[in-house]
Amino acid sequence: MDLERIEKAVREILLAVGEDPEREGLQETPNRVARMYAEIFSGLKSDPKQHLKIFHEEGEHDELVFVRDIPLYSVCEHHLLPFIGKCHIAYIPRDGKIIGLSKFARIVDCFARRPQVQERLTAQIADFIEENLNPRGVAVFIEAEHLCMTMRGARAAGALTQTSALRGCMRTEAKTRNEVMLLLAK
Ligand SMILES: Nc1nc2c(ncn2[C@@H]2O[C@H](COP(=O)(O)OP(=O)(O)OP(=O)(O)O)[C@@H](O)[C@H]2O)c(=O)[nH]1
Ligand SMILES: [Zn+2]
Numbered sequence: 070m071d072l073e074r075i076e077k078a079v080r081e082i083l084l085a086v087g088e089d090p091e092r093e094g095l096q097e098t099p100n101r102v103a104r105m106y107a108e109i110f111s112g113l114k115s116d117p118k119q120h121l122k123i124f125h126e127e128g129e130h131d132e133l134v135f136v137r138d139i140p141l142y143s144v145c146e147h148h149l150l151p152f153i154g155k156c157h158i159a160y161i162p163r164d165g166k167i168i169g170l171s172k173f174a175r176i177v178d179c180f181a182r183r184p185q186v187q188e189r190l191t192a193q194i195a196d197f198i199e200e201n202l203n204p205r206g207v208a209v210f211i212e213a214e215h216l217c218m219t220m221r222g223a224r225a226a227g228a229l230t231q232t233s234a235l236r237g238c239m240r241t242e243a244k245t246r247n248e249v250m251l252l253l254a255k
Pocket of ligand 1: 221
């Protein structure tokens, strides 16, 4: 990431809003913001495949695995303001092919740390798990508050956006989907 370029741009923004980038409190701000962008957009250059340490579980575990309340911090690509919430992931492995539970949080983080829209983020996580684990089914749910909708614009404080992406048997089998929905509602 080109930190110097971000620094210059932030300085320009400060000037454009009528601030003095030389005053004491703002002197280090362009550099801080550049480092912040490198952190919150680090997903642009990290490959989620690094988190795919696959285990083959003896006994072919093919029951539902549900990881809920994974913290989610992303940035909406329309306003570059945060959207913050939780991600829940349910999947049914195929042929005992599973990954460590913490890897779901790492995968979520990798896709979240990019300029995003919530729908695409939800689909990307589901597609990644489907393509790489080949599970019988996977469901990804995200609920988030978009600061662009609450601290500005519509100022709809408290509005929560929920999105889902269902793949495989989560989409095709009503019984499985209902089981997941029940867990989700808990
Ligand atoms: N579908 C979707 N929309 C989003 C997301 N994040 C932000 N938005 C919306 O993106 C839209 C951008 O709308 P525009 O009309 O181009 O921009 P704007 O004039 O700033 O719109 P307002 O936010 O309504 O003031 C807004 O309605 C936002 O609420 C997201 O993750 N998904
Ligand atoms: Zn926005």
